[in-house]
Amino acid sequence: MKKSLLFIFVNLILLVAISCKKINDKAGSTALEEIPEDSHPSFDSTMVTTFFKKHPLLEKYQNEVRELYQKHQYHYVWYDKKGVNEFGSLLHNKIINIEEEGVLTSIPYRQKLDSIYEIAPASQKPNVTTELLNTSMYFFYVDKVYQGLDTEKTNQMEWFLPREKQSYSKYLDSLLVNPSLIKKEENGLFAQYYLLKKVLKNYRQIEKKGGWETIVLDSAVKSLNVGDSSRAIAQLRTRLFLTGELKNDSKSAIYDDELTKGVLEFKRQTQNTSSTIILPSHLKILNIPVTDRIKTIIVNMERCRWIAKDVTKAKELIAVNIPAYELTYFKDGKPSFKSNVVVGKTLNKTVIFSAPMRYIVFSPYWNVPYSIIKNEIKPGIEKDPDYLAKHNMEWNEGHVRQKPGPKNSLGLIKFLFPNSNSIYLHDTPSKHLFSRRDRAFSHGCIRVEKPKELAEVILKEDPNWTPEKINKAMHKGKESWYTLKNKIPVYIGYFTAWVDTKGDLHFYDDIYDRDKPLADLLFDK
Template identity: 80%
Template structure:
């Protein structure tokens, strides 16, 4: 995340392609248009061809409204032809489409043979033809739909992904480019920047697959672990495996566990959430032996998730992002990560929801108003067994509900951060600090426990001179609940990425703790 690698700008690559092929001139009124002869500008086709085209090409009929709207604005003039036939933009778009798999899109391209014939036969695309024209336009919408839009909102909701999505209007965007090619100066990207980083990794992993993938690293039956100085055939296999994915810059083929290999092992462990140790256990080899085909599937799945992020997310002055599988919170200021904290998220039966909401309040020395489900399933059975259950847990009745009083043993700890939402999820401190030392940290009822709550409070209150570190500490330990309303509402995004490229270009894989990858992959790999 050199900048907040979260997404933006529709179609930069296509913008470049379009503007390369669009020539402009300025009329007396200063308006811009395509540079064509009078005869070429008057060349149109009958509007009835649109319906006829989609009747004969039903696999593209979802784009009929967009195509109609585009040509109505252009009075049904040809836009894919110049004096030499189909323009350069058409050829470049065709190349993009036939290589769409590079974008992590797995699909059978509709009417591929007909499309190929236009560009592979020198004479087929020379004279303006309404079928060729409409096929090009429809394939433009097909491409941007698959690459920039991805699965529709109904499908993403079924994946329990409730982050806001922006409806893109690619017809209007194309129209604006045809009228004003100077938009090429806009350097924003069409997707969350993380998408492009994953795309680069996908290319290298597909090359590894093409070359035969990697061989299984087998632990020597005579040992239970590998340590510096050990010598075994497993060491040579491990060295080659780490070289293939870049943890090692060279492969000496040595079967001795030396310092060079140790550096590669540490890098591997860092990017797979393992303890920083040079010891290799069978569990580590199990991760290394995941087939390259499965890793490719993980990359494709997370590229798809990148398509679901609203493009204006990085424009926020402040932003809090939480990646559930990484068990990590990151605070961004002006697009740059300035603070990180480990977190505990919901266990499998109490999944933390993927959504976004603005943070509005900080609550010091909070009460814990116990949810009905916990009251029913845990508190009431506890009271039945022990009449003093509430007193022992510093709890009390409050208008028919149960709440836990403020204090160091409160389940919310000494502070909580509220971003009101229908899921009743928030960030909070915890007295169970030992949980943050665990590799897997899915223990909560759905809310998010933060390891460094005071540090986060200090960051959020840094512009208020009244809230010094000492005052924050005092409020947290006062034993009486108090609320602070943030002057600036800070967006909080809770996401789910099982593959991520960091600011240094290192690829991280995270465990799919809620088993969300396979259902999504099943949709993406449908033919």
């Protein structure tokens, strides 16, 4: 996926989780409790109810606020001996700049919050309203920035990757003791959130300067080629310079070698065939307004919030990004193998979920799903009584299965991670599909372009297997199952914007039209 895919993780969560271990004493008390109690006077517990009656826009966080103060016997936590502590000012700065986190929301009681920090916070005496407003706004911030949409809404987005509900009350203690933690960013296995945050800043700067000009081809021109000269080429050069595919903008209207490099880079980042020809279809992509690109980045930052942080702990991980048509195998947190894939067509969408891989099946049978028997095989048999024999199929206990062999629809190998969606990875005899830009052709399962190589990296440290034995088992013509010694998490995710290890931003087609419903939720504020 955490959230190549999938899926970075919250600096607040990762860093604080580490720091908590360091600041807890042997008895398990938090560092906040180690501060002399006389620097933390208490307040009347009934004031919590009073506060939320006066601040109903923050009522969502009442239970968390109450639990926090019950734990600390209703002592003030935002004040030290001098006044409002350092973390209060840092949190205020984070909140008023929350748009930098890809969060588009109004800030409740913004004026009241700002007024607290308009005067020197260190000179202020303990005040219950200030105290409870700071605490409520802390939970508001972590909810918006680190939790994102709730599970019910993400399920409506057909996103079924596991989510881990966090309790941020404990983390607040550590931040109050060491405020600098909130300034840091920790790039784990999926550093996507922070990488997307960085490119979001760049794209917003482009937007403030007016965005980019629409590239217009003369009606008589069908394509742009090396050596051509036109105004559209000068526009293309400027467009690629703005988003970094070109390092310089010479303003030249001639399609030269320098522009060639930028065009090839643009095509690499948008899954287009590596050629120097610019067609109207390419200009259509380049002319997508910067405001729309910003929305896409923000939508994918939100998806990063839905990735469970424990993904980073996996020694091995297989991640499939559906819109990228790409599988990545991670070893010890680093990508060590990639393969193109074919995913489900629009009517048979590949589901977004995760499950542990348990088995590799060599020379597999293909047990044909009933829907395919009904819609394809039975009509085929009616037209041709020899349909099953011609397709190397047979009846088996009332079901149809295709025999092992090179023409088997699953190819020579499949990888099973049992799940209710009946989705798995497999080989395919239809190798020509991998050369296409759009690769949504399957009935829902994921076809792998390099299945033998995937098996080799998975079994590399298993003494029972060598590349030669894997190849032999694949071509044996008799189905055999192998149980993996170590289960490998498989995450199937959906990201239409992704920053690679080089720092380059890739945009992928929204093949299942999932971005707009999510954008409507995020931007309808």
